[in-house]
Amino acid sequence: RRQFLVVGLGRFGVSLAVLLEEMGGEVLAVDHREAAVTEVADQVTHSLIADTTEERVVKDLGVEHFDEVVCAIGTNVEASLMTTLLLREFGARFIVSKASTELHGRLLEKIGADRVIYPERDMAARLARDFFAPPGIEELLDLSVQHKMFQIKAPVHFHERSLADLHLRARFGMNIIAIRRGENTIVSPPAQEILHDGDGLVVVGDYDRAQEALKNPE
Amino acid sequence: RRQFLVVGLGRFGVSLAVLLEEMGGEVLAVDHREAAVTEVADQVTHSLIADTTEERVVKDLGVEHFDEVVCAIGTNVEASLMTTLLLREFGARFIVSKASTELHGRLLEKIGADRVIYPERDMAARLARDFFAPPGIEELLDLSVQHKMFQIKAPVHFHERSLADLHLRARFGMNIIAIRRGENTIVSPPAQEILHDGDGLVVVGDYDRAQEALKNPE
């Protein structure tokens, strides 16, 4: 079984510790607040009340035995930095640390975190993208600066017509990656595939030209 | 310009308010802590120190004029619920509220939030998936239960060979959606495209069979 150490049991730390156990991992969850440890104790393999800014505590954790170590202390930047440094010094193989600000993140990288994550900033970016996505277009992934992957509902003027017949790539630069139809997903659909009402089209292309395709009944 | 109201200027609220302005929106940022408002005042169009659990305050905000309203109050569940209810009662068009736990989220839905978001839980899920993704495979998106989209580096036994020659779909069920080569991305590559050292392959398929393809030098 994969071994994980999660230090700091706030909203993020608790979600992570419980999820890693559910996925089959073995988790040691640590926090200096008794209430935080009691909340997860019956959902993880091991739990411990301890202050991870103390050298002796981190030394006794045996951090080198864990596949991944996560420092999920956020608001208390000093505790986050001290803990991350001690995890590095006592031989953790891979450290992921949560940062509250860009400056906090840069400090964590300097002292040896292998990966820094920003839950609030990333959610803000995703929400802002959703707000500005054009109507009718559900943003899925940025493949590159020019190529966005998104989903649209097949507009009425696509119904009962084949992909070949619609010439979507030539006319609108739209590459159809998959068709979502009810419970099924047809990946890399053949050119003669007929589109139906309710089909979700997973597309790689450009928003503006796709919006043209949505509007344009020939 | 799109109009946004962001209430609650913690890490998430601040990131969101600033980002929406950068993307061209007009933001009113509100918090009952003066320090929180001062931090963003010069990066948003409007800012206000006020307690949004007071009816008179929400009434005077004119919430019906905003395209989207976001309640980013997290730890203080009571303030989050009272604010969300008042936003709904005074005619907000679309309300997004942040939740700290599943129960908090269910309460927010009951009282009228149009969308509930969980930044910590979502980041925990993403990190747990990365930890359990097989080596050499970078998870990108779940297209459906059976179809994962992921990226692999073209292994050495793929170099200088064409996609047609490798028969990746027939042999390993791998649909090549795009090739990432340096600064360029080739979407829906033609069958005669030759793969080179350093190519990133964006694939839709199954992890186990893709791992077989990575190992198998014919």
Ligand SMILES: Nc1ncnc2c1ncn2[C@@H]1O[C@H](COP(=O)(O)OP(=O)(O)OP(=O)(O)O)[C@@H](O)[C@H]1O
């Ligand atoms: N020195 C320490 N040793 C162990 N645990 C600590 C220490 N300092 C803080 N913690 C714990 O880390 C957890 C998360 O810290 P904090 O609340 O500062 O971050 P947060 O970013 O607000 O969390 P989240 O956003 O995940 O709810 C808390 O449960 C806290 O008790």
Ligand SMILES: Nc1ncnc2c1ncn2[C@@H]1O[C@H](COP(=O)(O)OP(=O)(O)OP(=O)(O)O)[C@@H](O)[C@H]1O
């Ligand atoms: N009644 C209220 N009126 C206005 N602002 C409020 C009210 N109650 C709380 N806030 C503000 O909301 C902001 C975020 O709240 P809180 O710190 O409880 O959430 P959080 O989930 O920890 O935030 P984050 O994770 O984004 O840092 C704080 O800046 C706080 O001052």
